[in-house]
Amino acid sequence: PGERLILGVESSCDETGLALVALPEAGAPVLLAHALHSQIDMHQAYGGVVPELASRDHIRRVVPLARQVLSEAGRRIDEIDVVAFTRGPGLAGALLVGAGMACALGVAIDRPLLGVHHLEGHLLSPFLSADPPEFPFVALLVSGGHTQLMRVDGVGRYTLLGETVDDAAGEAFDKSAKLMGLPYPGGPHLARLAEEGRADAFELPRPMLHSGNHDFSFAGLKTAVRTHLVRQGWLDRPDALADPANHAALADLAASAQTAIVEVLLKKSLGALKATGLKRLVVAGGVGANRQLRSQLDQACGRRGVRVHYPELHLCTDNGAMIALAAAMRLQTGQAVPTREPSFDV
Ligand code: KG4
Numbered sequence: 510p511g512e513r514l515i516l517g518v519e520s521s522c523d524e525t526g527l528a529l530v531a532l533p534e535a536g537a538p539v540l541l542a543h544a545l546h547s548q549i550d551m552h553q554a555y556g557g558v559v560p561e562l563a564s565r566d567h568i569r570r571v572v573p574l575a576r577q578v579l580s581e582a583g584r585r586i587d588e589i590d591v592v593a594f595t596r597g598p599g600l601a602g603a604l605l606v607g608a609g610m611a612c613a614l615g616v617a618i619d620r621p622l623l624g625v626h627h628l629e630g631h632l633l634s635p636f637l638s639a640d641p642p643e644f645p646f647v648a649l650l651v652s653g654g655h656t657q658l659m660r661v662d663g664v665g666r667y668t669l670l671g672e673t674v675d676d677a678a679g680e681a682f683d684k685s686a687k688l689m690g691l692p693y694p695g696g697p698h699l700a701r702l703a704e705e706g707r708a709d710a711f712e713l714p715r716p717m718l719h720s721g722n723h724d725f726s727f728a729g730l731k732t733a734v735r736t737h738l739v740r741q742g743w744l745d746r747p748d749a750l751a752d753p754a755n756h757a758a759l760a761d762l763a764a765s766a767q768t769a770i771v772e773v774l775l776k777k778s779l780g781a782l783k784a785t786g787l788k789r790l791v792v793a794g795g796v797g798a799n800r801q802l803r804s805q806l807d808q809a810c811g812r813r814g815v816r817v818h819y820p821e822l823h824l825c826t827d828n829g830a831m832i833a834l835a836a837a838m839r840l841q842t843g844q845a846v847p848t849r850e851p852s853f854d855v
């Protein structure tokens with residue numbers, strides 16, 4: 510009874526995220542503090558996440574970040590009631606750092622642990638925004654590793670409507686961007702370049718747009734981008750890709766690729782809303798930060814009387830706040846019992 514304090518630890522990929530959430534006896538969880546260290550700069554030279562380097566960097570960051578959130582929230586370590594951590598999915602070595610740190614802390618302060626599913630963190634992250642959604646809703650989960658449409662009836666009541674059969678939407682952004690010589694992670698870079706280009710410049714595939722179900726496929730798009738670059742003679746030629754003379758054509762390609770991805774995400778989301786008859790859409794995960802996706806969803810949903818909810822921009826990509834929040838919401842609804850020996854799936 511009384512307020513419970515939850516520490517959240519996220520380390521599934523290339524960001525170390527720590528957060529403190531207070532769960533009052535009645536009412537919504539409150540984010541007290543969160544801190545993040547992104548490894549993007551470190552992995553950039555390799556064009557993608559290097560798992561071994563990621564794990565080692567999490568070890569370096571996790572304790573200082575934990576101290577930071579405690580100090581920002583003005584709380585002592587022994588005031589923590591539950592230690593929540595990302596139990597998966599993610600890179601094994603990276604996950605182990607967060608899980609190991611959480612276990613050690615749990616033992617040290619004699620408090621139980623709660624493993625949180627990474628995607629549930631993303632899914633519930635809009636509840637930290639100023640305008641939180643109400644259940645039930647359709648969720649479009651678009652990250653670097655996942656693309657799913659879900660029907661969400663409450664905390665822990667998730668029905669998968671459809672998902673990608675190959676690449677995730679974020680992967681489609683990242684792989685296309687990499688082919689075009691843009692830095693890692695390519696999504697935001699491709700989006701920026703796309704703003705200078707013409708979206709109808711190139712005809713790119715929209716796989717499974719009319720598949721009649723809620724599944725996605727993005728592998729063909731990456732192949733189409735590749736084919737186009739081969740035809741231009743630009744594939745694996747950094748000099749050509751960086752040549753200012755080719756900038757406009759690359760921007761056109763970026764705009765065409767982004768539009769293809771966004772159109773598929775938009776149409777499939779509308780399909781899921783129609784099939785479920787629901788009037789609320791939650792968009793979560795890194796690709797949810799994409800401006801074209803947001804504006805097209807807002808327009809199309811506005812016309813249909815559908816409310817769209819997003820996490821705050823800085824909570825779209827991986828962070829500890831969503832992990833602490835998901836744990837808090839599970840505790841609040843009595844759907845999870847923290848334990849001394851946590852479950853862990855890699
Ligand atoms: O949710 P997230 O941080 O990590 C995973 O759990 O995968 O998502 C990262 C993904 C990357 O693929 C990144 O390129 C993409 O989100 N992303 C974007 C944008 N910002 C991040 N994609 C398109 N437009 C953006 N503005």
Ligand code: ZN
Pocket residue numbers: 627631652653794795826827
């Ligand atoms: Zn994520």
